[in-house]
Amino acid sequence: MDDIVLRAEGVVSGYVPDLPILKGVDMAVRRASVTVIIGPNGAGKSTLVKTIAGLVPLSAGHIAHDGVEIGGIRPDRLAAQGIAYVPQMDNIFRTLTIRQNLDLALRHAGADAAARLEELYTRFPPLAEKRNDRAGALSGGQRQFLAVAMALATRPSLILMDEPSAGLSPKAAQEVLECARGLTAQGVTILLVEQNVKQALRLADHCYILAEGRNQLDGSAADLLSDPVVGEIYLGARRKGAA
Amino acid sequence: MIQNLADGILVGSVLSLGAIGLTLVMHMLRFANFSHAELLSIGAYAALVFDGVFAAILPPLADRIGPLSMTWALVLALVVAVAVTGASALVIDRLVFRRVRAKGSELSMVFASFGVAMIVRNVTGLVFGLGTQLYSKDIVFAVVVSRDPMLLIKPDQVFVLVATLLVMVALHLVLSRTTLGFALRAVAENPVLAQVNGVNLARMIALVWVVGGGLAAIAGVFYGLTNQISPMIGRDLVLPVFAATIVGGIGSVYGAALGGFIVGIAANVALAVLPSGYSPSVPFLIILAVLLVRPNGLFGEARA
Amino acid sequence: MIGLLSYAVFFSTVASILAIAVLGLNLQWGFTGLFNGGVVAFFGAGAYGTLILGGTPQADHLGGFGLIYPLALAGGAVAAGLLAWVVGVLTLRLRQDYLAIATFGIAVTFENVMRNAEALSGGAKGFRGFERPLRGLFGDGFAYNLFFFCLVLLLLVAVYLFLERLVRSPFGRLLRAIREDEDAARSLGKAPARVRLVSFITGSAIIGIAGGLYATFYAFVSPQDVLPTLTFQIWAMLIVGGAGNNRGAVFGAFLIWGAWTASGWALSRFAPVEAQLYTGSIQYILIGSIIVAMLLWRPQGLLPERLVLSQSGQPVKPRQQGA
Numbered sequence: 062m063d064d065i066v067l068r069a070e071g072v073v074s075g076y077v078p079d080l081p082i083l084k085g086v087d088m089a090v091r092r093a094s095v096t097v098i099i100g101p102n103g104a105g106k107s108t109l110v111k112t113i114a115g116l117v118p119l120s121a122g123h124i125a126h127d128g129v130e131i132g133g134i135r136p137d138r139l140a141a142q143g144i145a146y147v148p149q150m151d152n153i154f155r156t157l158t159i160r161q162n163l164d165l166a167l168r169h170a171g172a173d174a175a176a177r178l179e180e181l182y183t184r185f186p187p188l189a190e191k192r193n194d195r196a197g198a199l200s201g202g203q204r205q206f207l208a209v210a211m212a213l214a215t216r217p218s219l220i221l222m223d224e225p226s227a228g229l230s231p232k233a234a235q236e237v238l239e240c241a242r243g244l245t246a247q248g249v250t251i252l253l254v255e256q257n258v259k260q261a262l263r264l265a266d267h268c269y270i271l272a273e274g275r276n277q278l279d280g281s282a283a284d285l286l287s288d289p290v291v292g293e294i295y296l297g298a299r300r301k302g303a304a
Numbered sequence: 305m306i307q308n309l310a311d312g313i314l315v316g317s318v319l320s321l322g323a324i325g326l327t328l329v330m331h332m333l334r335f336a337n338f339s340h341a342e343l344l345s346i347g348a349y350a351a352l353v354f355d356g357v358f359a360a361i362l363p364p365l366a367d368r369i370g371p372l373s374m375t376w377a378l379v380l381a382l383v384v385a386v387a388v389t390g391a392s393a394l395v396i397d398r399l400v401f402r403r404v405r406a407k408g409s410e411l412s413m414v415f416a417s418f419g420v421a422m423i424v425r426n427v428t429g430l431v432f433g434l435g436t437q438l439y440s441k442d443i444v445f446a447v448v449v450s451r452d453p454m455l456l457i458k459p460d461q462v463f464v465l466v467a468t469l470l471v472m473v474a475l476h477l478v479l480s481r482t483t484l485g486f487a488l489r490a491v492a493e494n495p496v497l498a499q500v501n502g503v504n505l506a507r508m509i510a511l512v513w514v515v516g517g518g519l520a521a522i523a524g525v526f527y528g529l530t531n532q533i534s535p536m537i538g539r540d541l542v543l544p545v546f547a548a549t550i551v552g553g554i555g556s557v558y559g560a561a562l563g564g565f566i567v568g569i570a571a572n573v574a575l576a577v578l579p580s581g582y583s584p585s586v587p588f589l590i591i592l593a594v595l596l597v598r599p600n601g602l603f604g605e606a607r608a
Numbered sequence: 609m610i611g612l613l614s615y616a617v618f619f620s621t622v623a624s625i626l627a628i629a630v631l632g633l634n635l636q637w638g639f640t641g642l643f644n645g646g647v648v649a650f651f652g653a654g655a656y657g658t659l660i661l662g663g664t665p666q667a668d669h670l671g672g673f674g675l676i677y678p679l680a681l682a683g684g685a686v687a688a689g690l691l692a693w694v695v696g697v698l699t700l701r702l703r704q705d706y707l708a709i710a711t712f713g714i715a716v717t718f719e720n721v722m723r724n725a726e727a728l729s730g731g732a733k734g735f736r737g738f739e740r741p742l743r744g745l746f747g748d749g750f751a752y753n754l755f756f757f758c759l760v761l762l763l764l765v766a767v768y769l770f771l772e773r774l775v776r777s778p779f780g781r782l783l784r785a786i787r788e789d790e791d792a793a794r795s796l797g798k799a800p801a802r803v804r805l806v807s808f809i810t811g812s813a814i815i816g817i818a819g820g821l822y823a824t825f826y827a828f829v830s831p832q833d834v835l836p837t838l839t840f841q842i843w844a845m846l847i848v849g850g851a852g853n854n855r856g857a858v859f860g861a862f863l864i865w866g867a868w869t870a871s872g873w874a875l876s877r878f879a880p881v882e883a884q885l886y887t888g889s890i891q892y893i894l895i896g897s898i899i900v901a902m903l904l905w906r907p908q909g910l911l912p913e914r915l916v917l918s919q920s921g922q923p924v925k926p927r928q929q930g931a
Contacts, residue, residue: 114500116500137499139502140501148500153497154486154489154493154498165490166501168483168503330705335705400900400903403904404907409641410704411641411708414643414705415903418840418899419900420900421896422892422896423892423900426888426889426890427889429886543716581724585717588710588717589717595699595702595710
């Protein structure tokens with residue numbers, strides 16, 4: 062089996078046909094790795110994962126998952142392709158209970174659903190504890206765990222995450238990122254967008270830097286973390302951005 | 305007064321069924337559908353037609369059920385009317401709303417719904433005539449429940465109320481116990497997230513139209529059973545049904561159910577004070593009162 | 609010949625009055641994106657307001673203030689504006705379809721109250737006892753109609769020029785900015801709800817002027833003149849003509865009013881007698897179909913809004929979600 066789970070070539074996409082946000086992005090994501098996408102605001106990081114998830118129309122280029130072309134996929138067919146997408150912020154159904162959120166995610170699991178539900182409760186004990194509470198009552202960190210649990214419900218081989226640490230306390234953010242890291246041990250591939258550059262680079266295997274809708278730089282996370290230029294622009298900029 | 309209250313509860317059950325469908329559509333497709341009340345009219349007339357058909361095919365079906373004016377033929381016709389009206393809602397969506405949705409704003413949809421209401425109402429008038437009709441010409445006498453205060457209730461009214469409550473319980477069970485119900489609520493809350501969780505949006509929208517149309521058909525038949533059938537059912541009910549959804553909060557099924565009863569009761573109790581000519585104004589006063597006191601309704605959430 | 613000319617004047621008077629109403633609606637919908645589902649309430653407020661203020665004293669209903677005509681007409685516009693203020697204050701900060709529902713509701717209620725409150729409006733019989741302005745000078749015949757047509761035309765031109773100036777003014781640009789991107793407008797320190805309210809009241813007052821002229825023309829108004837159907841006709845005029853374009857609004861008014869009267873005439877002339885009862889239904893189906901068809905195939909109308917160029921020279925795009 063090819064070691065590359067996700068391959069994007071010359072991706073051009075945007076909300077309006079003649080105003081592309083991504084102007085030809087290439088990317089290759091290795092199996093069972095954590096790949097992080099960073100870049101300044103407006104670089105097109107979120108647009109890239111949304112395009113992969115089929116939420117932003119692809120106007121040119123190819124996206125392949127395990128060798129199968131998925132460019133322009135209908136978002137409700139992602140799970141069938143073994144892909145899960147965790148949106149930024151509003152990523153759980155607040156008006157449903159935790160149990161109902163998970164049941165919804167497990168809707169197509171058939172006879173396997175009960176076993177998988179138990180598995181998810183075991184993995185995320187706080188969710189089991191509050192299973193009959195409305196999801197809207199969860200704390201920020203717990204919401205992210207619920208969102209991850211919903212993503213895992215379909216047994217994906219690839220999980221796309223859009224800023225999972227946004228709005229979380231540093232401690233909760235660290236927990237969520239570590240949880241994502243832990244998933245790779247089971248062969249799951251993680252592609253995530255992060256503002257939290259330093260934290261994300263420490264945890265990731267590989268990193269893509271986007272700027273103005275194009276690839277700017279990519280390399281192993283460790284290399285980029287020690288790269289003085291990257292350090293100055295992104296790690297420095299991040300400090301300013303956090304103020 | 306107590307009579308007004310009883311009548312209000314009855315009207316309320318019709319409004320509730322209409323409002324539940326409307327609130328689902330308004331919440332999910334995000335537009336005020338001024339043609340929803342016409343679905344009640346479609347349902348009422350569909351049942352009228354099939355009531356005649358079934359009674360003609362199998363005359364014993366035309367016998368009344370117990371003390372009701374309702375016949376078995378009408379029960380069967382109601383089932384068919386639910387299907388016909390659900391299908392009509394779906395067809396109207398395919399022909400008009402889905403296409404306008406694809407190119408226009410939500411407010412274009414509101415306007416398209418005005419056009420649809422106009423067409424449906426007047427086509428109904430052309431086909432069935434402008435006069436009023438009844439399911440049964442037999443006169444069913446009201447039962448005197450109490451003489452002081454005077455309270456008269458017809459068996460049909462009791463049936464309508466009980467049947468409405470049963471429909472609501474069934475809907476509640478679907479929404480709170482089945483993954484299909486979760487999917488519906490999920491789409492209502494966050495369509496994009498629902499999609500990435502494997503929910504087929506187009507199918508859910510179709511389902512909402514069918515459910516909304518089906519409930520409207522039941523409401524229309526109940527209205528015809530306790531009042532009369534005319535092409536103006538839609539015109540007369542559109543504002544009360546909107547009032548019920550606003551009282552309950554747009555998007556809240558439980559709010560719409562309760563809102564229907566509140567509007568029905570308020571409109572009838574108000575008649576104890578106001579001259580009866582003013583009854584068409586009452587729903588608007590209720591809307592104004594809600595907007596003043598609690599703009600998002602009893603159960604609604606603020607949302608853009 | 610004089611008969612034809614006389615009819616042309618009559619037709620053009622009514623069409624011009626409706627065109628004024630369409631211009632008012634265009635300010636609300638075309639330039640501000642506000643859905644007024646009860647145009648007829650504001651039209652009616654202007655009509656009843658003008659007649660009550662300018663009429664001669666009557667025994668059985670309110671009226672007889674005998675104000676000079678310009679004041680009566682202005683009073684009608686103010687009445688429409690006040691009604692708009694009440695609805696607008698309550699709904700303009702809520703999600704947009706509340707305005708549609710509330711305005712629809714006020715139209716139903718307005719008609720209902722006019723029909724029932726005999727002491728105020730004369731009830732179902734309608735409002736009488738109004739002397740048309742300068743009747744002494746022009747009499748009741750063709751001369752008067754010609755005079756009144758000139759008056760209406762003058763007001764139509766005045767309203768048109770006023771709106772053209774308004775939409776080109778900074779306020780007009782603000783209206784479009786709020787219509788396209790409310791959040792951006794708010795971030796510039798503008799209060800969208802307030803701006804919308806001003807636009808809504810102004811548009812309603814203009815619709816009120818149209819109502820006042822209409823009632824003056826017939827020296828009579830009754831609940832039959834304020835049925836929801838009129839809202840629908842005025843909307844059809846705007847959609848067909850082209851929302852966001854004042855020329856389109858006037859064009860649409862003449863076109864649809866022409867089609868309406870022509871279809872009414874054709875049906876009454878050629879339809880079998882037993883179908884006469886249904887001519888109204890047929891006309892409504894036709895107009896409903898025109899509206900739906902326009903929305904489906906030419907939503908921008910026959911004379912579309914000219915695209916406004918932003919400072920970068922790029923056409924202004926409608927708002928998109930996310931980034």
